[in-house]
Structures are given as C-alpha cells and as structure tokens.
Amino acid sequence: MEKEEEEMREWCLALPKVELHAHLNGSVRDSTLLELAKQLGDKGVIVFEDVKDVIMKNGRSLPECFQLFELYHILTTDHDTVTRITKEVVEDFAMENVVYLEIRTTPKNNEAKGMTKQSYMNAVIKGLKAVEAVEVVLFDSNSRTDKPLTCAPSSELGGDVSKKKIYVKLLLSIDRRETTLAALDTVNLAMEMKDQGVIGIDLSGNPVVGEWETYLPALERAKQLGIPITVHCGEVANRKEIQAVLDFCPQRLGHVCCLNDDEWKKLKSLMIPVEICLTSNVMTGGAPSLELHHFADLYNVKHPLSLCTDDSGLFSTSLSNEYYLVASTFGLSKAELFQLAQDAVEFVFAGDEVKKTLRELFRRAEKELTT
Numbered sequence: 001m002e003k004e005e006e007e008m009r010e011w012c013l014a015l016p017k018v019e020l021h022a023h024l025n026g027s028v029r030d031s032t033l034l035e036l037a038k039q040l041g042d043k044g045v046i047v048f049e050d051v052k053d054v055i056m057k058n059g060r061s062l063p064e065c066f067q068l069f070e071l072y073h074i075l076t077t078d079h080d081t082v083t084r085i086t087k088e089v090v091e092d093f094a095m096e097n098v099v100y101l102e103i104r105t106t107p108k109n110n111e112a113k114g115m116t117k118q119s120y121m122n123a124v125i126k127g128l129k130a131v132e133a134v135e136v137v138l139f140d141s142n143s144r145t146d147k148p149l150t151c152a153p154s155s156e157l158g159g160d161v162s163k164k165k166i167y168v169k170l171l172l173s174i175d176r177r178e179t180t181l182a183a184l185d186t187v188n189l190a191m192e193m194k195d196q197g198v199i200g201i202d203l204s205g206n207p208v209v210g211e212w213e214t215y216l217p218a219l220e221r222a223k224q225l226g227i228p229i230t231v232h233c234g235e236v237a238n239r240k241e242i243q244a245v246l247d248f249c250p251q252r253l254g255h256v257c258c259l260n261d262d263e264w265k266k267l268k269s270l271m272i273p274v275e276i277c278l279t280s281n282v283m284t285g286g287a288p289s290l291e292l293h294h295f296a297d298l299y300n301v302k303h304p305l306s307l308c309t310d311d312s313g314l315f316s317t318s319l320s321n322e323y324y325l326v327a328s329t330f331g332l333s334k335a336e337l338f339q340l341a342q343d344a345v346e347f348v349f350a351g352d353e354v355k356k357t358l359r360e361l362f363r364r365a366e367k368e369l370t371t
C-alpha cells in the first residue's frame with residue numbers, strides 16, 4: 001500500500017462515523033461464520049467444505065446474496081448465536097470509530113428452535129448488553145430526555161473512560177417474503193419494544209420477491225404510530241414500486257439505484273435522505289462502477305445522504321473503507337469527508353438528545369481531524 005493511501009485509510013478509520021444501514025446477519029465476521037459452519041458440519045447438518053467455499057467467495061450478485069442469506073440464517077438463527085453475532089457486530093463497528101449505529105434485523109419465527117419474533121429480539125438485546133470491549137449506550141427512545149438504559153455504565157457517569165463508546169439503536173426489518181399479517185406483527189413488536197432501543201422499521205429482502213401492496217398496511221400502521229421508516233428502494237428497476245415508495249415518502253431510503261429521470265427529480269424535490277451503499281451496489285450490479293455511482297450526482301446537488309455498509313461481512317467492507325472509497329474515487333478532501341460524516345447525524349432516527357450529543361462529539365473531533 002502506498003504511503004498516501006495508508007495515511008488516508010488511517011484517517012478514515014479515526015474519523016467518527018454514523019452507520020445508518022447495516023443488516024445484522026450481513027455484518028457477521030467471516031471467522032464467526034466459518035466457526036459456526038464447522039460446528040454444524042461436525043453435527044452433519046451441512047457439508048463444511050461446500051459452505052466454506054461459498055462464505056469465502058468474492059463475487060456477490062444480487063440473487064447470490066439472497067442464497068447466501070439463506071445459508072447465513074441456517075448458521076446463525078438460534079438464540080445464543082443471535083446474541084453472539086449481535087455482540088460481535090457492535091464491537092466491530094465500535095472498533096472502527098462508529099459512534100452511532102442503527103442495526104437492522106428481521107425478527108424471525110422459528111418453531112423448531114422455539115423462537116418467536118419477540119424471543120429473537122430479546123436475544124439481540126442480550127447481545128447488546130453482553131458487549132464488554134466497548135461501552136454501549138442504549139437510549140430509552142420513549143423518554144423525552146433519551147435517558148440512558150442499563151448496559152455498561154456511561155463514562156460520563158463514572159465508567160471506564162478508556163473504552164470506546166457507541167450509541168446503538170435497532171430497526172426491525174420486514175422481509176419482502178412476509179405476509180401482511182407477519183409484517184404487521186413486526187410493526188407491533190417495534191411499538192412494544194420502543195423502550196428497549198427499537199426505533200424504526202425497515203423494508204428489505206429480495207427485491208424481485210413480493211408486492212408493495214402486501215407491506216403497505218404495516219408501513220401505514222408504523223406511520224400512524226409515529227415510528228420512523230426506511231425502505232430499500234430501486235435495487236431493481238421496478239417502476240411501479242419506486243413510484244409508490246416515493247409517494248409514501250419514508251423518513252429515509254436505502255440504495256436508490258435504478259431511478260429514471262422523473263424519479264430522480266421527485267426524490268430530489270422530496271429531499272428524502274439516502275443511505276448510500278457503494279460497495280454493495282457495485283457488487284450487486286445496482287451501480288455500473290464506483291466511478292459511475294449515483295453518489296456523485298446526489299452529492300453535487302447537496303442531497304441529504306449518508307455513507308453506509310449494508311452488509312459489511314457479505315461484501316468484505318467497513319464503514320471506514322466506504323469513506324476511503326469516496327475519497328479515492330471522487331476526490332473529496334478531508335474537510336469534505338468530515339462534513340459528510342457529520343451531516344449523517346441529522347438523519348439518525350434517534351431523538352434530539354442523542355443528536356445534540358453527537359453534534360457535540362463531532363465539534364470536538366473537527367479541529368483534530370481537519371487541521
């Protein structure tokens with residue numbers, strides 16, 4: 001690695017970052033997936049050698065991604081493993097100076113494992129509370145003061161100041177394979193768990209599966225309840241759905257790859273913040289290349305956006321790497337990258353207290369990183 005590249009990568013690592021689009025199961029470390037695959041291989045549930053090759057393979061087309069998620073879910077979906085991967089994913093983001101993280105995950109019913117959507121989410125929350133390497137701050141989103149919940153003691157309250165600190169919120173994903181009723185269950189669960197760090201709803205899953213009308217009642221319900229919503233939009237060129245999503249006007253949108261001229265105009269006039277996932281889009285074909293990614297267009301017109309990883313494990317990336325890619329591909333200066341990271345604070349689903357804290361954190365970091 002050249003010296004300049006190394007220095008820039010280190011700078012991107014040191015930059016405080018806000019991650020708004022990370023799927024739990026897509027963010028699992030390869031080493032953990034391999035370990036879990038080995039265990040299931042030993043039990044004769046899967047053939048380890050076959051699975052190992054799939055996990056380590058580099059190419060990830062969009063259909064391949066969803067086949068892989070089938071496999072990941074076989075490996076990860078029992079309560080203890082859900083707890084473990086949650087803990088590790090939070091630690092990994094915190095270690096690269098992500099200061100605020102919204103993790104999204106699909107609550108799953110799995111009768112064979114005695115798992116309900118609620119018990120799945122309890123396992124996730126157990127994982128958040130099990131983090132030791134860094135200090136996790138979960139906030140009570142219901143409270144106007146965003147008062148800290150249990151978890152590791154806040155360093156401001158006399159905890160270990162040498163530990164990195166990360167604010168974590170949860171988004172519940174509706175999988176496009178789900179029925180209207182299952183999607184409504186997820187929204188109801190989000191409402192029930194709003195005091196436990198659950199702050200929003202996501203619509204995701206294989207974009208060639210399902211119909212917008214199926215999820216709409218659940219999304220409408222979330223809207224009625226005042227739960228913020230983010231939707232995967234335009235991963236494929238489904239004109240009717242892109243139109244419907246823009247009409248619905250969620251609080252944020254993921255991807256927005258395959259929009260036509262009219263849809264771009266509409267998106268820009270609505271000013272809906274976009275979660276930009278460069279590596280994911282290039283790997284899955286949503287963008288033709290890094291250079292031709294729609295980031296440049298949105299950035300140039302000052303559209304609200306934030307850089308995200310989508311599936312850091314699946315795509316072998318990190319949020320620091322995504323910032324580095326923006327610097328190396330589009331030539332942004334350090335000051336511009338800092339501004340980009342800082343602007344993401346305005347698009348978090350957390351309340352004003354969290355935003356205030358994050359703004360202050362960026363103000364303190366600015367001098368050090370941009371002069």
Ligand SMILES: CNc1ncnc2c1ncn2[C@@H]1O[C@H](COP(=O)(O)O)[C@@H](O)[C@H]1O
Binds near residue numbers: 205235
């Ligand atoms: C690559 N682009 C993508 N497009 C759409 N949905 C995606 C996705 N990447 C991930 N997911 C969604 O997230 C689930 C895995 O995490 P959880 O089991 O929820 O933690 C996938 O099964 C899929 O529904």
Ligand SMILES: [Zn+2]
Binds near residue numbers: 021023204232254
């Ligand atoms: Zn996604």
